Amino acid sequence: MNQNQIVLPRARKGKNKLVFWMVCFFAFLTMVPLFLIIWDVVSKGYENFNLRLFTEVTPSSMDALMARMNNDPIPGGILNGITGTLLIVGLAILISVPIGLFIGIYLADNRDRHFAKVISYLTDLLQGMPSIVIGIIAYSWVVKPLSSYSALAGSVALTIMMLPMIVRSTEETLKMLPAAYKEAGLALGSSYTNVVFKILLPSGFGGIFTGILLAISRVTGETAPLMLTALGASVVNWDVLEPTSAIPLLIWDFYNDPNLIGLIWSTSLLLLIVIFLLNWIAKIVASKWKV
Amino acid sequence: MESIKITNGKGPILQLKEVSVSYTPGKYAVNKVTTDIYPNTITAIMGPSGCGKSTLLRAINRMHDLYAHIKTTGEIILKGKNVLETDPMEVRRMAGMVFQQPNPFPTMSIYDNVLAGYRLNGIRLNRGDKDEIVAKSLMSVGLWNEVKDVMTKRGSFLSGGQQQRLCIARTLALNPEVLLMDEPTSALDPISTNRIEELLLQLKNDFTIVIVTHNMSQAARISDNSMFMYLGEMVEHGNTTQMFTKPKNRRTEEYLTGVFG
Amino acid sequence: MEAFGEYGVWGFIANGEWDPRSATEEYGALSFIMGTLYTAFFALFICIPFSLSVALFNGEYFKGKKISSALSSIVDLLAGIPSILYGLWGFYTVRPVIIEMGVNAQGFGIFLSSIVLAIMIIPYASSLSSEFLSMVPDNLKEGAYSLGATQIEVIRHISLPTAASGIVAAYILALGRALGETMAVTMLIGNTNRIPLGLRDTGNTMASVIANQFGEADGLKLSALIAIGLLLFIITAVINLIAKIVMKKLSQL
Numbered sequence: 001m002n003q004n005q006i007v008l009p010r011a012r013k014g015k016n017k018l019v020f021w022m023v024c025f026f027a028f029l030t031m032v033p034l035f036l037i038i039w040d041v042v043s044k045g046y047e048n049f050n051l052r053l054f055t056e057v058t059p060s061s062m063d064a065l066m067a068r069m070n071n072d073p074i075p076g077g078i079l080n081g082i083t084g085t086l087l088i089v090g091l092a093i094l095i096s097v098p099i100g101l102f103i104g105i106y107l108a109d110n111r112d113r114h115f116a117k118v119i120s121y122l123t124d125l126l127q128g129m130p131s132i133v134i135g136i137i138a139y140s141w142v143v144k145p146l147s148s149y150s151a152l153a154g155s156v157a158l159t160i161m162m163l164p165m166i167v168r169s170t171e172e173t174l175k176m177l178p179a180a181y182k183e184a185g186l187a188l189g190s191s192y193t194n195v196v197f198k199i200l201l202p203s204g205f206g207g208i209f210t211g212i213l214l215a216i217s218r219v220t221g222e223t224a225p226l227m228l229t230a231l232g233a234s235v236v237n238w239d240v241l242e243p244t245s246a247i248p249l250l251i252w253d254f255y256n257d258p259n260l261i262g263l264i265w266s267t268s269l270l271l272l273i274v275i276f277l278l279n280w281i282a283k284i285v286a287s288k289w290k291v
Numbered sequence: 292m293e294s295i296k297i298t299n300g301k302g303p304i305l306q307l308k309e310v311s312v313s314y315t316p317g318k319y320a321v322n323k324v325t326t327d328i329y330p331n332t333i334t335a336i337m338g339p340s341g342c343g344k345s346t347l348l349r350a351i352n353r354m355h356d357l358y359a360h361i362k363t364t365g366e367i368i369l370k371g372k373n374v375l376e377t378d379p380m381e382v383r384r385m386a387g388m389v390f391q392q393p394n395p396f397p398t399m400s401i402y403d404n405v406l407a408g409y410r411l412n413g414i415r416l417n418r419g420d421k422d423e424i425v426a427k428s429l430m431s432v433g434l435w436n437e438v439k440d441v442m443t444k445r446g447s448f449l450s451g452g453q454q455q456r457l458c459i460a461r462t463l464a465l466n467p468e469v470l471l472m473d474e475p476t477s478a479l480d481p482i483s484t485n486r487i488e489e490l491l492l493q494l495k496n497d498f499t500i501v502i503v504t505h506n507m508s509q510a511a512r513i514s515d516n517s518m519f520m521y522l523g524e525m526v527e528h529g530n531t532t533q534m535f536t537k538p539k540n541r542r543t544e545e546y547l548t549g550v551f552g
Numbered sequence: 553m554e555a556f557g558e559y560g561v562w563g564f565i566a567n568g569e570w571d572p573r574s575a576t577e578e579y580g581a582l583s584f585i586m587g588t589l590y591t592a593f594f595a596l597f598i599c600i601p602f603s604l605s606v607a608l609f610n611g612e613y614f615k616g617k618k619i620s621s622a623l624s625s626i627v628d629l630l631a632g633i634p635s636i637l638y639g640l641w642g643f644y645t646v647r648p649v650i651i652e653m654g655v656n657a658q659g660f661g662i663f664l665s666s667i668v669l670a671i672m673i674i675p676y677a678s679s680l681s682s683e684f685l686s687m688v689p690d691n692l693k694e695g696a697y698s699l700g701a702t703q704i705e706v707i708r709h710i711s712l713p714t715a716a717s718g719i720v721a722a723y724i725l726a727l728g729r730a731l732g733e734t735m736a737v738t739m740l741i742g743n744t745n746r747i748p749l750g751l752r753d754t755g756n757t758m759a760s761v762i763a764n765q766f767g768e769a770d771g772l773k774l775s776a777l778i779a780i781g782l783l784l785f786i787i788t789a790v791i792n793l794i795a796k797i798v799m800k801k802l803s804q805l
Binding site for chain 3: 016037
Binding site: 354379383397407408410461 | 689691694695699701702706709713716
């Protein structure tokens with residue numbers, strides 16, 4: 001072999017180092033937006049972040065304008081949004097979790113059945129759907145027939161978004177459990193349902209719960225589907241058949257109304273805190289309940 | 292313990308001086324090994340599992356550099372250069388390695404696999420040189436006739452034995468001084484093993500081979516000299532025939548007679 | 553689900569190569585399709601160096617180390633930020649920068665939306681890619697090192713080609729996400745109904761026009777919007793299907 005045909009080792013090493021540092025640089029840069037956003041939201045939302053946020057409903061545009069002209073702090077809070085989110089997301093959880101678990105369990109056990117493959121395919125399809133399209137679907141299914149926007153419609157939309165996530169995480173978690181658990185349970189003479197509920201689900205609790213938490217965290221911040229379904233309301237509403245507000249919807253309203261800008265950052269701060277909190281809890285659960 | 296080795300009348304091509312390798316501080320997987328390897332010989336390194344034979348082999352071509360927690364000390368002199376102080380890339384061209392699991396690169400054709408050493412080192416060759424190197428390497432491992440019509444295909448359809456011979460060809464293409472082989476036939480069937488052993492006996496004429504093996508009969512069949520290791524230390528190193536018939540060390544004898552290992 | 557196929561206007565819009573809508577009840581989806589494609593592809597293009605770097609950092613260079621899990625946690629958090637907050641941030645913080653850069657007067661447009669969109673899809677592309685990279689067997693890498701290669705050479709000739717299908721699939725999925733993204737784009741793209749011709753232009757994407765105009769739409773307009781939704785659905789479904797097929801090829805390798 002011709003030794004002098006070899007590319008100078010120093011050049012190759014230099015190239016190696018260069019690429020390494022570039023990778024580190026870009027990877028580092030990627031973290032920057034996160035901190036920028038957090039900093040923005042925290043520093044701007046901090047001043048209006050007070051108890052009123054939680055106890056009062058959104059002010060009308062007029063009231064806000066007058067307060068601004070008088071140099072008063074903006075009145076009102078986002079109680080209607082908070083209760084709305086609780087209602088809509090809560091209902092969505094109640095519907096999607098049982099269904100999602102059920103489908104996930106079914107898929108984990110019936111990998112080869114044709115029907116299971118169809119369901120799996122549909123789940124994937126659902127997962128990739130843009131949130132606004134899901135909003136349109138919920139609109140057609142709930143808003144149109146009922147001729148009114150409603151919290152129910154919003155929940156249906158969010159349920160559709162949560163389902164694939166819950167199904168997948170349940171299915172994956174159960175698949176990772178050693179087959180021995182199921183076999184041992186059955187060998188003791190237990191019925192299949194019992195084995196599922198008393199052995200498999202508890203063992204897989206960590207992964208499943210994490211999946212649910214992440215799904216909740218994802219939909220809590222969603223705006224688009226709610227715009228087409230729940231619409232929003234300026235009062236606290238617990239009736240599922242009436243238009244209802246939600247935290248992200250309020251942010252959108254504030255964005256569009258110059259008078260209400262004052263509340264936008266504190267609301268965003270609240271939203272961010274809730275979402276990060278959910279994610280953090282999910283992480284803790286995941287590490288403590290390692291299968 | 293040094294005993295008479297087959298040297299072909301030449302000086303050593305590879306010298307190990309007080310070579311130690313540790314995975315965790317204070318615990319040595321290889322402990323102060325000192326010995327010589329002679330050119331154009333096949334040296335077998337044997338010993339029970341965990342005795343440090345693979346670790347020692349991999350120290351020679353600086354594979355341990357890939358893992359930050361592994362520390363190597365001592366001197367390893369290959370053709371006059373201390374391996375531990377030379378650029379690892381250069382060392383690895385001088386000492387080629389064949390692994391236990393055949394690992395042809397799945398994204399490259401057979402042709403490109405043979406030339407992989409050149410490609411990875413950024414060496415450009417013209418088509419004529421490339422063809423020549425490929426033909427020569429494949430012929431020297433006896434694969435030429437079997438694959439010459441399918442060289443543009445990826446190597447995954449080859450049998451285990453053929454894949455391993457491809458890996459050997461790939462290593463030979465770089466013209467290394469020494470061939471380091473880490474249990475190259477343990478994953479293969481007896482017939483392929485046989486073919487590769489025959490191959491090694493031929494390659495010995497042009498290369499120096501160090502082969503780690505847990506198969507004593509293999510060592511007896513093909514090696515000129517054998518090294519026996521136990522718990523990281525080199526217990527005995529000598530002429531294979533002599534070691535197998537009249538080992539100088541009790542532990543060697545116990546290993547050879549199957550007390551342990 | 554296919555209910556909105558019923559809406560009578562189907563015939564007009566189905567072909568997708570129409571004039572942009574005007575106030576005189578003429579509806580066509582072309583400008584929104586273009587807007588969607590422009591922003592999504594440009595965003596994908598921008599995100600590649602960043603997501604690839606993160607993927608290499610986590611899957612190859614610092615695989616398994618603590619700093620790698622720190623980085624992936626941070627990148628995961630990026631994925632957790634709701635779309636509307638990205639929109640806010642884009643509007644208040646990034647837009648002034650764009651204006652200063654002289655891209656266009658108001659700051660809105662393809663350029664701004666694509667940048668924010670790129671940041672949003674980085675986590676999707678990088679986490680999947682880094683998983684595939686870390687699945688490249690050590691066996692193969694050692695073989696390459698033993699021939700005298702440097703780390704970047706091993707990455708370039710061995711790791712990346714071996715993980716290629718997975719990485720491509722990851723980017724296709726990220727593209728799918730970018731195509732469907734709604735809120736952030738709605739807030740940043742300028743909401744004009746013409747076909748954007750360049751990065752400095754404003755426009756609308758399929759998702760953003762629906763978000764903006766659905767509330768007050770009825771009759772023909774409403775069906776037009778729903779039809780656009782259907783189109784968007786089909787496009788994203790096809791993209792995701794392609795990604796799955798590419799990933800299947802990986803398991804056959």
